[in-house]
Amino acid sequence: MKLTRRSFVDRAFKGSLLALTFKVGGATVLLTPEEARAQSVPLNNLSTSQAARLGILAEALVPGARELGVVHFIDHQLGEDPNEALLIAKYFGVALPYVNFYTTGIEIAASLAQDKLGKPMEELDAAQLEQLIGLMAPPGTVVDGFPIFLFNMCLRSDGVDVVYGTPDGFAKLNVPYMQHILPPEGWNG
Amino acid sequence: MAKVMEPVGAVVVGTGAAGSLMAAVLAEAGKDVLVLERGHARKMEDLYSSQTWARRLKWGSPAVIEEGPDSIWYNFNAGHGYGGASIHHYAVWPRYHEDDFEVQSRYGHSLDWPFGYDELRPYYDQVQEEVGMSGDAEKETWRPPGAPYPLPPVLVSNHGNVLARGFEVMGMHTAPIPMAVLSRPYKGRPACIWDGWCDAGCPIGALANPLAVYLPRATKAGARLQPDAHVTRVLMDKSGKRATGVEYYTPEGEAVIQPADTVVLCAFSIENARILLNSADGNNPNGVANSSGTLGQYLMSHPAVGINGLFDDDMQNYLGATGGQLLCQDVFDKNGDPGGAFGSRQWEIGLALKPNDLLGIAMSRPDIFGARLHDFMVDGARHMGSMVGVCEDEAQAGNRIELASQKDAFGFPLAKIVYKTSDSGNGLWRTAAEEGVKLFKAAGAREAWHGPKGGQHIMGGTIMGKDPARSVLNGHGQAHDVENLFLAGPGVMPTSSSINSTFTAKAVAMKSARYMVENWAALSS
Numbered sequence: 001m002k003l004t005r006r007s008f009v010d011r012a013f014k015g016s017l018l019a020l021t022f023k024v025g026g027a028t029v030l031l032t033p034e035e036a037r038a039q040s041v042p043l044n045n046l047s048t049s050q051a052a053r054l055g056i057l058a059e060a061l062v063p064g065a066r067e068l069g070v071v072h073f074i075d076h077q078l079g080e081d082p083n084e085a086l087l088i089a090k091y092f093g094v095a096l097p098y099v100n101f102y103t104t105g106i107e108i109a110a111s112l113a114q115d116k117l118g119k120p121m122e123e124l125d126a127a128q129l130e131q132l133i134g135l136m137a138p139p140g141t142v143v144d145g146f147p148i149f150l151f152n153m154c155l156r157s158d159g160v161d162v163v164y165g166t167p168d169g170f171a172k173l174n175v176p177y178m179q180h181i182l183p184p185e186g187w188n189g
Numbered sequence: 190m191a192k193v194m195e196p197v198g199a200v201v202v203g204t205g206a207a208g209s210l211m212a213a214v215l216a217e218a219g220k221d222v223l224v225l226e227r228g229h230a231r232k233m234e235d236l237y238s239s240q241t242w243a244r245r246l247k248w249g250s251p252a253v254i255e256e257g258p259d260s261i262w263y264n265f266n267a268g269h270g271y272g273g274a275s276i277h278h279y280a281v282w283p284r285y286h287e288d289d290f291e292v293q294s295r296y297g298h299s300l301d302w303p304f305g306y307d308e309l310r311p312y313y314d315q316v317q318e319e320v321g322m323s324g325d326a327e328k329e330t331w332r333p334p335g336a337p338y339p340l341p342p343v344l345v346s347n348h349g350n351v352l353a354r355g356f357e358v359m360g361m362h363t364a365p366i367p368m369a370v371l372s373r374p375y376k377g378r379p380a381c382i383w384d385g386w387c388d389a390g391c392p393i394g395a396l397a398n399p400l401a402v403y404l405p406r407a408t409k410a411g412a413r414l415q416p417d418a419h420v421t422r423v424l425m426d427k428s429g430k431r432a433t434g435v436e437y438y439t440p441e442g443e444a445v446i447q448p449a450d451t452v453v454l455c456a457f458s459i460e461n462a463r464i465l466l467n468s469a470d471g472n473n474p475n476g477v478a479n480s481s482g483t484l485g486q487y488l489m490s491h492p493a494v495g496i497n498g499l500f501d502d503d504m505q506n507y508l509g510a511t512g513g514q515l516l517c518q519d520v521f522d523k524n525g526d527p528g529g530a531f532g533s534r535q536w537e538i539g540l541a542l543k544p545n546d547l548l549g550i551a552m553s554r555p556d557i558f559g560a561r562l563h564d565f566m567v568d569g570a571r572h573m574g575s576m577v578g579v580c581e582d583e584a585q586a587g588n589r590i591e592l593a594s595q596k597d598a599f600g601f602p603l604a605k606i607v608y609k610t611s612d613s614g615n616g617l618w619r620t621a622a623e624e625g626v627k628l629f630k631a632a633g634a635r636e637a638w639h640g641p642k643g644g645q646h647i648m649g650g651t652i653m654g655k656d657p658a659r660s661v662l663n664g665h666g667q668a669h670d671v672e673n674l675f676l677a678g679p680g681v682m683p684t685s686s687s688i689n690s691t692f693t694a695k696a697v698a699m700k701s702a703r704y705m706v707e708n709w710a711a712l713s714s
Binding site: 018019051060062063082083084085086087088090092093096097126130133137139144153155158160161164165166169170172173174175176177178179 | 227239241384544549571577
């Protein structure tokens with residue numbers, strides 16, 4: 001199914017502005033990342049273990065991001081033409097292809113968990129995950145030549161995109177989404 | 190073997206702020222115009238109201254290699270597809286001041302333009318009238334002479350009113366921000382509904398992006414648009430002094446030669462320079478239009494600082510335009526910096542906020558995560574204020590565009606940027622960061638902070654000047670070395686001021702376009 005303006009807006013009114021085209025059983029369907037996750041749509045760019053770790057980190061950064069499909073969102077976008085990509089990594093001059101940036105970031109985060117906290121990332125509790133992010137987040141932090149702070153910032157932004165960047169997300173914040181509709185009278189003074 | 194197309198009168202490269210205008214003026218004068226766009230075709234209905242989807246409008250590839258201590262934020266500032274960078278610009282359109290055109294001769298800094306404000310003024314007035322600008326000229330006490338705005342000011346919500354308090358307390362004053370956004374219906378286009386989606390592209394055409402104004406005019410007058418045409422070189426005749434057209438590649442990798450009487454490069458600051466550098470041949474070993482050796486030099490970017498704060502007031506920060514509600518240029522005096530840094534500054538006040546993206550609520554405090562984040566988001570959604578300080582960057586020859594060792598898909602070297610913010614620019618930025626927090630506190634913020642240095646707008650690289658030995662272009666945007674080659678866009682600007690570049694780039698493009706029309710017989714022969 002081609003993503004058209006009409007189908008896009010239809011999805012928007014159902015609560016998400018992140019409807020993307022996924023391959024399911026040989027067919028192309030329009031799903032939100034949340035739906036793709038719920039249906040266990042196969043990932044194309046991240047391995048199972050990479051995806052699991054990415055989900056752990058994203059959830060620790062932005063609660064709710066994992067259930068809303070942040071991993072499927074990122075995995076989907078890693079396969080896009082860089083000019084069409086929706087990842088904020090695009091803004092920071094991250095070297096192409098973006099998949100290398102994400103997989104390296106996941107690998108280094110896992111190494112930090114093991115080396116500094118003595119456990120695989122999957123076994124960290126909430127407080128330890130907070131410690132791990134504290135190791136990654138300070139601006140300018142580089143590990144083995146890799147800007148882990150930038151990876152952390154981008155992943156946090158990806159999480160914010162799926163949790164707060166949609167009409168549902170705006171509703172959580174109690175602010176109007178204001179798609180392009182007629183304005184209420186009097187706004188224009 | 191390249192495919193050779195039928196000749197045209199003018200081939201315009203790029204559909205952004207400058208290219209769309211050049212194409213419209215030339216086509217309306219009866220010239221046979223073909224516009225080549227590297228990105229995809231795009232329609233108004235492709236502009237979705239979403240900060241996440243807005244990233245499709247930004248540059249992604251081919252990569253631009255950035256070296257040096259500072260970044261110009263190329264991918265964030267540039268665009269691709271119909272409309273170019275202008276499709277996601279915020280339409281904040283103040284004018285350059287008179288002294289911005291004479292910075293070297295008046296102050297001994299940066300460079301001079303080949304003409305003064307008075308010569309450009311009628312083109313500012315013309316563009317302003319054509320696109321429909323909103324503002325209040327009388328309240329802009331700093332504004333240089335010019336026609337009043339055709340439309341009343343943009344919306345000022347609580348956001349603007351609360352922040353204006355801080356300026357008043359500190360003895361400064363604000364004025365409605367001048368914008369190329371319609372506050373009333375104008376020439377068949379609807380008024381803005383103040384929904385803050387400017388960065389995502391304005392699908393109703395209230396913001397004067399190229400899809401709303403100049404591209405429709407161009408096509409109505411007969412100009413043809415060719416998307417997915419990746420221009421690689423300007424082609425030259427045997428004398429090396431006259432352009433014969435351009436070479437471009439299709440997405441399938443087919444090389445195409447487009448002959449033209451005149452060539453107009455409007456592919457934004459970096460790509461214009463890259464195309465000319467990649468056009469080197471036996472007659473022009475250092476690139477076309479580069480006998481001066483200045484091609485690629487004097488790259489500039491505005492050092493910018495975001496100020497955010499939390500107030501007890503309901504700020505209504507979701508209303509308005511992305512570029513802001515109010516402007517302050519009380520700090521424009523180039524010798525006014527308390528720390529002695531040279532150059533001007535300005536404040537853009539009350540930017541409409543969204544939860545996500547680079548300028549959104551969450552990114553204003555990237556250190557907050559986990560359980561605290563939601564509380565911060567809820568607070569910010571109602572109570573956050575936002576403004577941006579923009580600072581002047583000095584023109585420095587060492588800040589430049591070169592060809593990289595890496596190549597694109599068609600085998601042509603990528604652009605490499607070597608850039609360091611001028612010392613003055615850094616000094617102005619520090620002053621702005623400190624002043625901005627004070628202004629927010631004065632406005633009643635219970636908490637206020639500033640962000641890191643960012644880069645807004647990209648200027649220079651293919652500068653105009655009177656002296657052919659020290660510049661690439663003359664005051665008509667015409668290459669000193671190649672009579673039928675013109676460039677337009679912010680890359681031609683020899684000084685940065687602290688003013689958003691699009692309006693001035695448009696006015697200069699209008700001046701160049703009028704010159705081309707008036708001298709067409711000589712240029713095209």
